Each structure stands twice: as C-alpha cells, then as structure tokens.
Amino acid sequence: MRAAIAALLAAAFLETLSPAAASAADCPGRPDALGTARTLVVNAATTPRVGRKHFPDTLPLADKELVLTFDDGPWPTTTPKVLEALKAECVRATFFLVGRNADAHPQIVRREYAEGHSIGHHTYSHPLLAHMPLAKAEAEIDRGIARDELALHGVARREPSTPFFRFPGFASNQPLLDRMQDRGIVVFGADVWASDWNPMTPEAELQLLLARIDQVGRGIVLLHDTKAQTARMLPKLLRELKVRGYSIVHVVQPPPPSQIEAGRGHRVFPFCRTAEKSSAKQACGHVRRLIFGSYAAR
Numbered sequence: 001m002r003a004a005i006a007a008l009l010a011a012a013f014l015e016t017l018s019p020a021a022a023s024a025a026d027c028p029g030r031p032d033a034l035g036t037a038r039t040l041v042v043n044a045a046t047t048p049r050v051g052r053k054h055f056p057d058t059l060p061l062a063d064k065e066l067v068l069t070f071d072d073g074p075w076p077t078t079t080p081k082v083l084e085a086l087k088a089e090c091v092r093a094t095f096f097l098v099g100r101n102a103d104a105h106p107q108i109v110r111r112e113y114a115e116g117h118s119i120g121h122h123t124y125s126h127p128l129l130a131h132m133p134l135a136k137a138e139a140e141i142d143r144g145i146a147r148d149e150l151a152l153h154g155v156a157r158r159e160p161s162t163p164f165f166r167f168p169g170f171a172s173n174q175p176l177l178d179r180m181q182d183r184g185i186v187v188f189g190a191d192v193w194a195s196d197w198n199p200m201t202p203e204a205e206l207q208l209l210l211a212r213i214d215q216v217g218r219g220i221v222l223l224h225d226t227k228a229q230t231a232r233m234l235p236k237l238l239r240e241l242k243v244r245g246y247s248i249v250h251v252v253q254p255p256p257p258s259q260i261e262a263g264r265g266h267r268v269f270p271f272c273r274t275a276e277k278s279s280a281k282q283a284c285g286h287v288r289r290l291i292f293g294s295y296a297a298r
C-alpha cells in the first residue's frame with residue numbers, strides 16, 4: 001500500500017510541477033523583449049484551483065514569475081490591440097473567453113490561438129453562477145465551452161480542448177467546483193488584478209497594477225482585454241515588467257494521453273475514478289488527501 005501511494009504521489013506531482021521544456025525569449029528583432037521565459041503544464045489532478053484571491057493555493061511559480069490572463073473577450077475594438085502588445089514583446093498569455101463574444105468574433109479567437117496563446121473558458125453570457133441551480137449553471141458553462149470550441153476548431157463540444165475555466169465574478173460554489181474537478185477542468189482565480197472594471201486612466205491603472213504586482217511578487221495576473229484602458233496600458237506594463245526583472249510563464253494544458261508514456265501522472269485520477277479493488281480505492285483516498293488537503297474530505 002505504501003509503495004502504491006508513493007508511486008501515485010510521485011507521478012501526480014511530476015505531472016504538474018515539471019514545466020515543459022523552457023523556451024527562452026526568442027523574439028525576432030527584439031533582443032530586449034520581455035519574452036516568455038517558460039511554459040508550465042497545469043493539470044486539474046494536482047492543481048484543481050489556483051489563485052490565492054479565492055483559493056488556498058496558486059501555481060508553482062518562482063519569485064518574480066507572472067502568468068498573464070485576460071477575461072471577457074474577444075472584443076473587436078480592444079483585443080487586437082492587446083494581441084499586438086503581446087506580440088511586440090513575444091509574451092504568451094491566456095484568454096478566458098465569453099462564448100457569445102467568441103460566437104460574434106471567431107476570427108479573433110483563431111488569431112489568439114494562432115499566435116500561441118492559451119484559450120480558457122468563462123461561460124456563454126457571463127452570469128454569476130454561484131446561486132443558480134447546478135444543472136442550469138453547468139449548462140451555461142458547457143454552452144460557453146461549446147461556442148468557444150466552435151470558433152476555434154469548428155466543432156461545438158462540451159469537452160474543452162484546453163481545460164481551463166474562470167468563474168465570472170469568481171462566483172463559484174462547492175458543488176460547481178467539485179464538478180469542474182471531476183471533469184478535469186482547472187479553475188483559475190487570480191493572485192493580483194488591475195481592478196480594470198473601474199474606469200481610470202491607463203497611467204493610473206498601470207501604477208495601481210505595478211504596485212500590486214510588486215507587493216505579491218509572483219502569481220496570476222487578471223486583466224480584461226475588453227477594456228480600452230487596459231489595451232492602452234499594456235505596452236507600458238510589459239516594458240516596465242521587463243525593467244523590474246519579472247518573467248512571464250505561459251500556462252498550457254497537459255499533452256494528449258497519446259503523447260504521455262504509460263504510467264505517468266495523468267492516469268492517476270482517471271484510475272482513481274474507476275478503481276474497483278478496495279485497496280486501490282484506499283490508496284487513491286490517501287493521495288487525494290495528501291495533495292488536496294481539505295478538498296479531499298468533500
């Protein structure tokens with residue numbers, strides 16, 4: 001039993017804590033670009049909820065490492081400017097899409113993807129889900145995923161090709177969080193945000209956000225690519241992050257099972273869901289408690 005637990009634990013941790021091959025900033029014509037320092041595979045088996053604004057844990061980031069995320073797009077007047085700013089600095093980010101916006105502007109979704117960014121999901125019409133009946137809330141989530149997938153890959157399916165999700169207004173509840181975890185979807189919170197839902201000048205937003213980033217030192221940064229003030233601020237923000245010695249981490253989904261050798265960590269939780277022998281079920285219980293702490297009890 002002890003050996004089985006150790007093996008499961010080792011596999012599970014390896015899967016999430018080992019970043020994919022780090023790619024140094026390779027920015028043609030811009031040797032001083034901020035760049036993307038490395039990619040990090042994020043897996044619901046080991047980090048089901050990340051971002052200390054609402055959850056106990058965040059991504060395994062080193063000091064001065066940031067993950068940039070943009071919510072609520074795509075939006076035709078602002079998202080292209082955000083993409084230009086990211087491209088100019090060779091920075092890869094994650095966009096959490098609103099499905100009805102993806103429906104309206106699928107070409108921008110495809111551009112985000114083509115330029116190497118990760119595509120996460122943020123419901124269809126951005127309602128607050130916390131007090132909605134579970135089935136209705138999940139239908140809203142699924143409709144969003146399906147419309148994002150349709151824009152991206154031409155197929156409206158409820159299984160996200162990148163299993164990253166953020167609740168609108170961070171309004172989650174335990175049954176919904178459990179559903180996301182069971183489906184292998186990572187729920188992103190944030191560690192720092194620009195409060196860009198409040199109108200302010202780009203300069204004021206820049207100073208506010210930099211002060212907050214310096215305070216937390218690392219983590220997931222939440223911005224909105226639908227906001228003109230954010231789109232205008234972004235080039236200066238990226239420059240200033242470079243000057244202050246920050247580096248950018250790009251979060252990506254685990255590679256498909258066919259690309260992972262048998263027995264690696266991605267199999268831990270599918271295995272746990274289908275384990276039939278009582279000794280195997282017990283081992284899975286131990287692993288879940290050790291990895292997720294209090295979550296495991298639920």
Ligand SMILES: [Zn+2]
Pocket residue numbers: 071072122126168169
């Ligand atoms: Zn939102």
